[in-house]
Amino acid sequence: MHADDSHIVVSDLTMAYGDFLIQKGLNFTVKRGDIFIIMGGSGCGKSTLLKVMIGLKSPAKGDVLYDAKPFWASGEPEQEAAKRKFGTLFQSGALWSSMTLADNIGLALQQYTDLNVAEIREVAAYKLMLVGLAGFEDYYPNEISGGMKKRAGLARAMALDPEILFFDEPSAGLDPISAKLLDDLILELRESLGTTVVIVTHELASIFAIGNNSVFLDPDTKTQLAIGDPKEMRDHHNNFVVRNFLCRGEAEEQLA
Amino acid sequence: MSTATFRYDILAGNSLAIELGGDWLLGTAIPSTDAVLDRLGQTSRPERLTFVSDRLGDWDTGLITPLLGILRAADANGVKVDESGLPDGARRLLALAFAVKEREGARRSFKRKGVVEQIGDATLAMLEDLKKLLTFTGDLVLSFGRFACGKATYLRSDVLQYCQEASTGALGIVSLISFLIGMIFAFVGVMQLNMFGAGIYTANLVAVAMVREMAAIMTAIVMAGRTGAAYAAQIGTMKVNEEVDALTTLGMNPVDFLVTPRVIALVLMMPLLTMYSSLLGILGGTLVGLAMLDVTLVQYVQQTIDAVRLNSLFGGLFKSVVYGSLVALAGCQQGMACGNSAMAVGQSTTKAVVMGIVLIVVSAAILTVIYINMGI
Numbered sequence: 001m002h003a004d005d006s007h008i009v010v011s012d013l014t015m016a017y018g019d020f021l022i023q024k025g026l027n028f029t030v031k032r033g034d035i036f037i038i039m040g041g042s043g044c045g046k047s048t049l050l051k052v053m054i055g056l057k058s059p060a061k062g063d064v065l066y067d068a069k070p071f072w073a074s075g076e077p078e079q080e081a082a083k084r085k086f087g088t089l090f091q092s093g094a095l096w097s098s099m100t101l102a103d104n105i106g107l108a109l110q111q112y113t114d115l116n117v118a119e120i121r122e123v124a125a126y127k128l129m130l131v132g133l134a135g136f137e138d139y140y141p142n143e144i145s146g147g148m149k150k151r152a153g154l155a156r157a158m159a160l161d162p163e164i165l166f167f168d169e170p171s172a173g174l175d176p177i178s179a180k181l182l183d184d185l186i187l188e189l190r191e192s193l194g195t196t197v198v199i200v201t202h203e204l205a206s207i208f209a210i211g212n213n214s215v216f217l218d219p220d221t222k223t224q225l226a227i228g229d230p231k232e233m234r235d236h237h238n239n240f241v242v243r244n245f246l247c248r249g250e251a252e253e254q255l256a
Numbered sequence: 257m258s259t260a261t262f263r264y265d266i267l268a269g270n271s272l273a274i275e276l277g278g279d280w281l282l283g284t285a286i287p288s289t290d291a292v293l294d295r296l297g298q299t300s301r302p303e304r305l306t307f308v309s310d311r312l313g314d315w316d317t318g319l320i321t322p323l324l325g326i327l328r329a330a331d332a333n334g335v336k337v338d339e340s341g342l343p344d345g346a347r348r349l350l351a352l353a354f355a356v357k358e359r360e361g362a363r364r365s366f367k368r369k370g371v372v373e374q375i376g377d378a379t380l381a382m383l384e385d386l387k388k389l390l391t392f393t394g395d396l397v398l399s400f401g402r403f404a405c406g407k408a409t410y411l412r413s414d415v416l417q418y419c420q421e422a423s424t425g426a427l428g429i430v431s432l433i434s435f436l437i438g439m440i441f442a443f444v445g446v447m448q449l450n451m452f453g454a455g456i457y458t459a460n461l462v463a464v465a466m467v468r469e470m471a472a473i474m475t476a477i478v479m480a481g482r483t484g485a486a487y488a489a490q491i492g493t494m495k496v497n498e499e500v501d502a503l504t505t506l507g508m509n510p511v512d513f514l515v516t517p518r519v520i521a522l523v524l525m526m527p528l529l530t531m532y533s534s535l536l537g538i539l540g541g542t543l544v545g546l547a548m549l550d551v552t553l554v555q556y557v558q559q560t561i562d563a564v565r566l567n568s569l570f571g572g573l574f575k576s577v578v579y580g581s582l583v584a585l586a587g588c589q590q591g592m593a594c595g596n597s598a599m600a601v602g603q604s605t606t607k608a609v610v611m612g613i614v615l616i617v618v619s620a621a622i623l624t625v626i627y628i629n630m631g632i
Contacts, residue, residue, distance in 0.1 A: 097597035113283035122321045123282070129324075130349065132356035135363040142597040161282060161316040188352055192345035193316075 006068075007032040007164065007196045008053070013062035015048050022048050025223045026062070028215045035190055035197045035210050037230060040217035041245065046200045047168060049217065053198065054166050055083050066164075084112060087157030088166040092173070093149035095141035101128060101152050102137035108159045127155040131185065147178045154185070165189070167199040171206050179203065183210050204248060208234075216242050258313055262287035264295075271304035274326070277311035280319035289322045296329040305330050307341035320349055327354075392589045399509065399516045408512040418521035422483050423528060429482065433474055434466070434533040438540030441465055445541075446548045455549045459559035462541030468568045469575075471533040473620055475526065476579030480612030484587035487518050488608035491591025492601040500592070515592065519584040526580030527573045534572065567632045575623055579616050586612040 008030040015022040022045040030036040038046050051057040053064050055071065063070040066082050074082075095104050105124040109115055115123065125137055131151040133144075141149055150170065157165055170186070171179035183206050189195055201207060207214070207230045216226040216233065218241060226233050226242045234246035243251040261277035272295065280286060295301060305326070312319075323342070327350065330337050339347050369377070402408040445458035491514055494500050500510045538560060545556050590608035594600050 098599040109282075115283060119321070122325075123317055126317065126321050126324055126353060129353040129356070134353075134356060134358040136359075138364040138366070140597070142595070142600075185352075188348060192348035192352070194345070 005032045006030070007034070007066070008036075008198070009065040009068070010053070011062055011065060013049075013052065013064065014060045015045060015052055015057070016060040021060075021222055023217055023222055023224075024061075026215070026217075028224065028227045030196060030198060030213065032196055033190060033194050034213045035186065035199065037207050037211035037214035038198065038200045038217065039202055039207060039214055039230070039245070041202070041219055044217040044219035045222075046202075046217060050166060050168055050198070050200045054086055054088050055079060084160060085163040086166060087160065087162035087164070089150070089153045089157045089168065089170060091168045092146070093141065093153035095149055095152055095156065097141050100138050100140055101133070101144075101155070104141070104152065105156045105159045108156075112160060123159070124155075127158055128152070130158070130189075131155045132181075147174050150174065150182070151185075154182075158189070161193070162195065164196045164198065167197065167201070169201055169203075170199060171201065171203045176205075179206065180209075186210055204246065207246075216245070260284065260286055260318075261311075262289060264292055266302065267306075269304070270302050271306055272302035273306045273308055275308040275311075276319070277309075277313075279313040280315040280322075282316050282318035284318065286318050286322065289326055292326055293329045296326070296333050296335055301333055301335060303336060305335055305337045307339065309341055309343055312343065315343070315346065319346060320353070323350060324353060388593060389585075389589055392592065393585065395511045396515060396519065396585065396588075399511045402509075402512060403516055403520075408516065409508045410513050410517050415517045415521055418518050419525055421486070422479065422522050423525040426479065426482055426529060427532070429478055430475055430529055430533050431536050433478060434471060434536035435540040437470055437474055438462055438466060438537030439544050441470075441537070442541035442544035442548075446544065450549075456551055456555065456559055458541065458545050458549065459556050460563035462545075463538055463560045463563045464568060466534045466537035466541075467564050467572045469572070469620070469624075471530045471537060472526075472572050472576040472579060473616065475529045475533045475576065476583060476616045477613060479522065479526065479529070479580065480583045480586070480609055480616065483522060484583040484608050484612040485605045487584065487587030488590040488594070488605045489601060491515075491588060492594030492604045495591065495594045496596050496598070496601060510592070515588040518588055519581060522580045522584040523577055526576045530573060530576035571627055571632045575620065578619055578623065582615040582619060583612045586615055 006029045010026050010028050010030075013026040014024040015026075026049070038049055040046050048057065052059050058072055063072045065071065066085070069078070069082070071079060071082055095101070096107075099107070102121060102124040105127050106120040109120045109123055113120075121137070125134070128134060128136055131154050133148060133151055133155065136144065136148070136152070141152070144152065150173075154170075165186075167186070170182055174182065186197055186199075187210055190197055199206075199211070211230045214226075214228065214230045214233070215224050217223075218225045220241075225239050226237050228237075230246060233242055235243075237243055240251065240253060258278040260280045261275075263275040263277075265273045265275070267273050272292070274292065296305075323346065327337060329335075339350065342350075399408060403410075441462045442458055445461040446455055449455050449457050449461070491500070494514070500514070503510050503513055542553070542556055542560075545551065546553060549556075551559075587608045590604040590611065594604040
């Protein structure tokens with residue numbers, strides 16, 4: 001393990017689509033084992049930030065450092081190596097519809113490990129058991145429900161035992177019980193595997209239940225307004241916009 | 257990194273201690289646990305299973321999957337397991353993996369089907385497809401009825417847009433193919449007819465072939481690949497995204513709104529494209545004729561005008577209307593019958609093109625027989 005426990009560092013990041021500025025001047029650090037929340041109102045660029053972090057969209061300026069190594073400034077082989085340590089759960093699962101759940105999970109294992117077919121199947125079965133889908137190996141994504149797809153997507157994200165798990169709106173479209181179970185699962189995975197977790201969400205219940213660190217993006221000023229523990233931010237942050245967001249629009253104008 | 261080690265000892269009180277050492281990482285050499293699994297299955301099996309993991313290094317899924325196997329075997333044989341010797345994280349993961357019981361009847365077993373069974377299934381599926389096609393044709397006819405009475409809900413701008421996509425959008429490829437087909441016919445004609453000094457009849461060959469048959473059929477095949485496929489993909493994707501359901505819940509008939517405007521557009525545009533294609537084909541033929549035969553432009557054009565009678569022209573245009581409706585029918589039917597995944601959209605599109613071309617060729621044969629009998 002590294003002496004310094006900062007795992008991901010976002011440094012002076014600016015994101016834009018062409019001339020259209022999304023966010024500028026983003027600076028924050030995600031520590032090893034953090035459950036880090038990226039939050040902000042709709043359209044503030046949360047998902048774009050996630051895309052920049054997982055290597056899908058290049059930033060206009062700045063960089064993302066993994067274990068102190070810059071991601072965007074490095075060459076393709078280094079980027080590929082860095083990406084192999086990520087697991088990403090997309091908003092609606094993004095499972096490959098032509099493959100069974102076991103094949104969805106097995107694809108990365110088949111490509112990046114020397115496991116044989118039986119071993120891959122065993123690992124896939126185990127990952128499905130972890131997310132509560134034991135016995136569903138031979139189902140196709142369109143044969144299971146939305147919540148199950150999301151969990152299967154998580155199983156796929158965990159296929160290679162990633163160091164960092166990224167979640168895009170994990171609880172969107174889930175009923176409160178399932179959302180709670182997913183939150184518990186995320187916590188459990190962090191506890192047992194020491195995985196660093198980065199979550200894009202605006203579900204306040206999950207933010208307070210699992211987040212221990214966060215960044216707040218503001219669509220108006222187009223930059224981050226706050227970083228830190230979300231509970232702390234709700235109660236003590238001196239910016240009204242941040243407190244108001246975290247209190248569902250019912251914050252007092254002045255801090256008590 | 258140290259290699260993974262796996263040892264087991266029988267301790268006093270008939271308990272089996274498993275000692276894990278080294279790094280158990282996925283993709284590295286993991287020792288086999290078969291010996292323990294065997295032991296758990298024997299009649300003289302131990303009563304208890306304990307673990308020692310003091311010398312265990314790094315571990316990941318590579319440790320958990322063998323452990324799952326051991327725990328399952330222990331459970332099946334009624335052996336008690338004491339997990340306290342395992343690392344904390346591994347214990348939690350194992351608990352999590354066994355937390356949700358496998359749902360009754362969820363697991364699937366695959367049976368290999370025999371050849372006869374497969375042929376039978378395919379035949380039944382074909383009948384089913386035919387039934388669906390007929391039902392869909394019926395729906396379409398009813399929808400045309402509603403159109404005629406002005407009761408159908410659709411957007412006029414949609415019809416115009418589909419018309420544009422199925423006409424000017426296709427001009428490039430239709431021009432290229434028709435022109436080249438005309439030239440090829442002329443080459444063959446010049447070569448063969450010149451042998452007995454009837455080279456000028458190349459004009460007849462090209463003009464009659466293009467106007468009566470080739471223009472309509474080539475245009476239809478191009479449109480099956482271009483527009484039929486597009487219809488299947490558009491409607492299929494709308495189906496996957498539940499857009500078709502959204503129309504239904506608003507009380508709009510999806511056939512009226514999505515299918516009929518497309519069919520009308522293609523049926524209206526096909527004759528125009530076909531006429532254009534005939535013209536381009538004749539133009540290609542003329543170029544070859546002038547270059548290779550000893551005739552003037554006027555002679556060639558006069559020969560062409562004499563060759564094409566109005567019967568041939570209308571016969572060809574009628575065919576194009578039939579082909580156009582079949583291509584649109586195949587495309588829209590496959591789109592509406594699409595399943596709900598990315599794969600299904602691809603399959604519908606493929607089926608739409610194949611079905612479109614089959615329908616074109618079959619109807620071409622039938623129409624030709626009818627024309628001959630009617631003396632057209």
